[in-house]
Amino acid sequence: MTEDLDVRGGGWLSPEQLDGARESLPIVYVDAVPVRVDYAGVITHVGLLLRARPDGSISRAVVSGRVLFRERIRDALLRHLEKDLGPMALPRIPAAPAPFTVAEYFPDASVTGFHDPRQHAVSLAYVVPIDGDVEVSGSALDLAWVTPEEATGPDVVVEMTGGQDRLVRLALAACGRLP
């Protein structure tokens, strides 16, 4: 998951306080799997953010981040999608509030298979069709649109961490597009 720099003043935690809370409370997250769909709603492509690792290799990830105090899930999805995909992406936030799955990221990778060494994050995961034009920003180098077959193939899977490759498979399965 991307590092979250949205912590600000007001009633919110300071970075030090957030670090403290991260060690003792589950943190609410959202995961958004960006997709392109055809006229009939069938997923044709999955969008994966590319980032450079310190060692020069590439990592891939879906859009992900923390839900802020007094922020609706829907607004957290919009905020993280705009932060990563730019203001012209036109994401289609789902009408239904139920996520397709809940990814429980634990500091211990063996509990659920979803892993985050920094914290216990409970992440509500949604498939979000993207209608507009993507301009990646922040820490991402690019957004790669790959087919469902590519997204579940070994070349892509090896570049994803924390269980996000599995999250993509669960998203495709929920949409009947798991190969």
Place this chain on the structure above:
Amino acid sequence: MTEDLDVRGGGWLSPEQLDGARESLPIVYVDAVPVRVDYAGVITHVGLLLRARPDGSISRAVVSGRVLFRERIRDALLRHLEKDLGPMALPRIPAAPAPFTVAEYFPDASVTGFHDPRQHAVSLAYVVPIDGDVEVSGSALDLAWVTPEEATGPDVVVEMTGGQDRLVRLALAACGRLP
């Protein structure tokens, strides 16, 4: 549900044969609840088709119809939405194939609360956001956009039949918008 006039030649049943099958097989239907959503995906309005009854009163209904032989659910949704809402409605067919509910319309109204005197219909029900402009056609007089509160209020409910008022409540509930 609207009368389905799509039965044609080829490998399909003749109208007489379809009548025969309707008396002895469950028929596959789709129900589509048209909605308007805001930028964050929240339903603001529900679209209800208005039709004149023989006695001059008004009935209201969602988009509904039969699935044809060798037709995908997605294509049946598109066909019925275009038939009722016109070619510029730009319906957003869901990426996920699972309906929000299955409405089992029985000739006997007491079994499930969903009722169709002509047949046993198993209807897969979807919420479909409408982005474009609606031009009603066929047997409908108009499409009325009503708020969730209006759609579940007594004035609208009394004008719906077969359990479609309940179907609308289930759709709004699935989207967290049941008052």
Place this chain on the structure above:
Amino acid sequence: MTEDLDVRGGGWLSPEQLDGARESLPIVYVDAVPVRVDYAGVITHVGLLLRARPDGSISRAVVSGRVLFRERIRDALLRHLEKDLGPMALPRIPAAPAPFTVAEYFPDASVTGFHDPRQHAVSLAYVVPIDGDVEVSGSALDLAWVTPEEATGPDVVVEMTGGQDRLVRLALAACGRLP
């Protein structure tokens, strides 16, 4: 929602720290709607916890509580169900991790209709069939099994707070049992 007394030592927050975090982070909750089902899975009754209010009136609520650090959602459901319904209730935790809805309880009641004056809670809500015998414990006086019609009727609704009456309606709707 019931007050949560499960905060203990170890890596967890002290009560004072939790109060601090509650003012600046969304807290992860679970809501469990206990139901009785017949042989075919149809909900026949909804279980509502009865509690005495300081003024002597009765309040009703579903099972609800916080998710602890490093606790799975499933284990939080089991813990709160056992705490409120006793050790012989035999709850059927769902196989699927996706909740039927996400109730976002805000300090401001106008945002989502779900309201908690103490905190911003993001609650994953599940329908949980109860097979065994219930012995209420803790702060509840009793568990009342009511029909779907009673659970959505005005007498019961007036005794529920924070939007839990709506949560029950959403649960019944997800199971096709909203009247």
Place this chain on the structure above:
Amino acid sequence: MTEDLDVRGGGWLSPEQLDGARESLPIVYVDAVPVRVDYAGVITHVGLLLRARPDGSISRAVVSGRVLFRERIRDALLRHLEKDLGPMALPRIPAAPAPFTVAEYFPDASVTGFHDPRQHAVSLAYVVPIDGDVEVSGSALDLAWVTPEEATGPDVVVEMTGGQDRLVRLALAACGRLP
């Protein structure tokens, strides 16, 4: 899918008429993926029916069959589960009517990936926890309980036809148990 011999007299189609209808109407089916779950609802095993093929090889399948005229989906699930797993299996029919996916079996294997050479079947698919003892009957030789890893491994997949291996993966994904 298993051959369905439930067509009887009364208002139902004769076998010849059913053959006719199968060539011109989509037929309503149910697929039930039997599972064993632990105390917390986590799937530990998937049940696959074993059948002998004419050439002596083994095929594996989930429980599947037609929905009859005036039969509820729930009752069709119970009937097919009892037919294949015996009267003491104690299947837990889901409270929610929405299937985890809709498998559209086409005579043409290229349309959806689900394939039935005899007919166009629209199948509502459910995960069904089995609490009791299984005694296979009818055409099945045995029910094999396999782990999620085994159920999605190459040895099992090669013994499934019509896309049922994919259906099992979608079921496991819906329950967060896809490896």
